[in-house]
Amino acid sequence: MKRVFHTAAMLSTSTLLLMGMAPLAVAEETFSSAQLDVMAGSCANCHGTDGRLSGSVPPIAGRPATLLESRLLGFKNDEVADTTIMNRIAAGFSDDELAALAKHFSNIDPQ
Amino acid sequence: MSQQHKRDGFSRRQLIKGMGAASLLPLIGGVAPFAIGGQHAGRVVVVGGGFGGATAAKYLKRANPAIEVILVEPAETFYTCPFSNLYLGGLRDMRSIAHGYDELTDRYGVRVIHAMAEDVDTDSREVILSTGRHLDYDRLVLSPGIDIRWNALEGYDEDAADKAPHAWKAGPQTELLRSQLQDMEDGGTFVMVAPDNPFRCPPGPYERASMVAHYLSQHKPRSKVLILDAKDNFSKQGLFTAGWEQLYGDRIEWVGLSNDGRVTRVDAGRLEVETEFGTVHKADVLNVIPPQKAGWIAERAGVTDDSGWVPVKPDTFESRQVENVYVVGDATVAAPMPKSGFCANAQAKVVAAAIAASLESRPAPEAYWTNTCYSLIGPEYGISVAGVYRVQEGAIAEVSGGLSPADAPAETRALEAEYAVGWYNAICQDTWGTST
Numbered sequence: 001m002k003r004v005f006h007t008a009a010m011l012s013t014s015t016l017l018l019m020g021m022a023p024l025a026v027a028e029e030t031f032s033s034a035q036l037d038v039m040a041g042s043c044a045n046c047h048g049t050d051g052r053l054s055g056s057v058p059p060i061a062g063r064p065a066t067l068l069e070s071r072l073l074g075f076k077n078d079e080v081a082d083t084t085i086m087n088r089i090a091a092g093f094s095d096d097e098l099a100a101l102a103k104h105f106s107n108i109d110p111q
Numbered sequence: 112m113s114q115q116h117k118r119d120g121f122s123r124r125q126l127i128k129g130m131g132a133a134s135l136l137p138l139i140g141g142v143a144p145f146a147i148g149g150q151h152a153g154r155v156v157v158v159g160g161g162f163g164g165a166t167a168a169k170y171l172k173r174a175n176p177a178i179e180v181i182l183v184e185p186a187e188t189f190y191t192c193p194f195s196n197l198y199l200g201g202l203r204d205m206r207s208i209a210h211g212y213d214e215l216t217d218r219y220g221v222r223v224i225h226a227m228a229e230d231v232d233t234d235s236r237e238v239i240l241s242t243g244r245h246l247d248y249d250r251l252v253l254s255p256g257i258d259i260r261w262n263a264l265e266g267y268d269e270d271a272a273d274k275a276p277h278a279w280k281a282g283p284q285t286e287l288l289r290s291q292l293q294d295m296e297d298g299g300t301f302v303m304v305a306p307d308n309p310f311r312c313p314p315g316p317y318e319r320a321s322m323v324a325h326y327l328s329q330h331k332p333r334s335k336v337l338i339l340d341a342k343d344n345f346s347k348q349g350l351f352t353a354g355w356e357q358l359y360g361d362r363i364e365w366v367g368l369s370n371d372g373r374v375t376r377v378d379a380g381r382l383e384v385e386t387e388f389g390t391v392h393k394a395d396v397l398n399v400i401p402p403q404k405a406g407w408i409a410e411r412a413g414v415t416d417d418s419g420w421v422p423v424k425p426d427t428f429e430s431r432q433v434e435n436v437y438v439v440g441d442a443t444v445a446a447p448m449p450k451s452g453f454c455a456n457a458q459a460k461v462v463a464a465a466i467a468a469s470l471e472s473r474p475a476p477e478a479y480w481t482n483t484c485y486s487l488i489g490p491e492y493g494i495s496v497a498g499v500y501r502v503q504e505g506a507i508a509e510v511s512g513g514l515s516p517a518d519a520p521a522e523t524r525a526l527e528a529e530y531a532v533g534w535y536n537a538i539c540q541d542t543w544g545t546s547t
Contacts, residue, residue: 034464035476037174041460042481044541045453046534053540056533084515084527085483085497092481092499092511 062110068102152177153249153470158228160184163254163440163455170463172219190281200322214544231412255406263402271379275397291396297331299395305340313346318486324359338365341373354488405442427465485531493527
């Protein structure tokens with residue numbers, strides 16, 4: 001499951017501009033930027049593009065990575081009391097993947 | 112606008128052959144077929160502006176703005192099937208399920224052409240539009256949705272659909288069904304004919320029955336819903352059945368295949384249907400959800416197989432039959448992923464990443480997909496099915512997921528109804544940039 005580390009140079013300009021991040025901040029230890037975009041893609045279907053939409057489903061962009069990661073792991077281990085679907089979804093990802101997703105969304109400007 | 116469209120009348124490749132590059136540039140004008148810095152990043156034509164196509168166009172531009180992306184969609188306003196049942200139930204108006212293409216054009220630089228794609232020449236890599244114009248492509252994305260298999264169910268053709276609407280493509284058909292429901296006398300029977308698998312939106316017929324029952328309970332309390340089904344099991348069956356009993360008592364009757372539920376003939380003029388063993392049911396409003404197949408342009412492109420659906424390579428959703436043609440959404444054979452708008456959107460993101468990679472001769476990222484389908488049984492009673500999908504041993508596999516718990520308290524059902532609305536707003540914002 002481990003993937004080759006891709007340097008910031010591999011990141012497309014568009015991704016950086018759209019997400020408003022510094023190049024090095026998004027580099028995950030095990031996943032390329034393109035891979036993270038695909039992995040995070042479905043999150044947008046309920047949390048809005050880049051996880052920014054506010055509504056009955058909370059936005060996830062710009063939240064602290066530690067908070068997002070512990071929440072995702074809580075869902076995965078079915079430890080969150082008022083869960084509806086996130087326990088069923090988080091169970092489909094490894095802990096490393098959830099940590100990478102947490103970091104990915106924490107690095108996105110919420111605006 | 113007309114000038115801009117006129118330029119599509121020429122194949123870019125023919126132009127390059129016929130003229131010097133210098134004379135080509137002014138013709139292309141604001142279309143920017145070349146990457147910043149002069150490098151050619153490629154042209155992708157996307158056919159179909161629903162959940163799959165609009166998402167593919169947007170995410171291609173996000174992956175690499177230098178890719179020229181042209182979206183071909185006849186309608187200027189797209190009505191979603193998701194939440195069209197809420198319109199039928201009186202919970203929403205049609206405007207709230209209508210979406211346009213301005214954000215794709217203005218924010219992402221997608222060029223949207225409102226025309227019908229009538230043919231595809233996969234050898235010369237050209238899409239032929241209803242206007243007669245040709246668009247050549249480096250990669251083609253088809254998101255054609257479904258077409259009805261007219262006459263596959265005896266008596267159900269296009270004329271019959273004017274009397275017994277399918278309403279399985281949102282728009283005028285949905286409005287027709289709603290007006291028939293409103294005109295129905297109290298005490299009438301709403302008969303729904305439900306198809307065998309596979310078909311668009313597996314829980315859709317049962318959410319529709321719920322929303323119709325909700326409307327009837329408010330406005331025509333002596334009326335009933337009868338579902339005649341060509342199968343013995345359906346999506347979220349236990350949850351639907353329990354919800355129906357709780358909210359609607361015996362207002363909804365479901366007759367499955369084993370109890371002679373399979374309809375074999377439709378007489379739309381008389382609003383009658385006949386089942387396999389010869390039982391005739393008379394309807395006051397007749398909703399026929401007929402057998403389906405991939406949208407017609409998929410056949411023209413040669414990507415469908417004998418089943419009428421489109422087999423795809425699981426990693427990228429490129430056609431198994433034709434190179435450089437990628438297909439997303441309901442048209443594909445993607446089981447265990449269901450034919451849902453959510454899946455179409457998720458598949459489109461994987462396709463966008465795969466195409467962006469292939470245009471740069473990079474390997475495609477590994478595919479990840481998720482699906483969540485909410486269904487409303489009542490305005491404050493929601494249920495869901497969710498799944499996460501990966502490629503395992505060369506096939507799509509569900510790695511996690513499942514249904515809402517059978518014994519969930521009313522608060523959970525209310526929360527899922529609320530999240531259903533949040534989901535709808537988010538996926539529409541993610542697809543077209545509009546949320547209501």
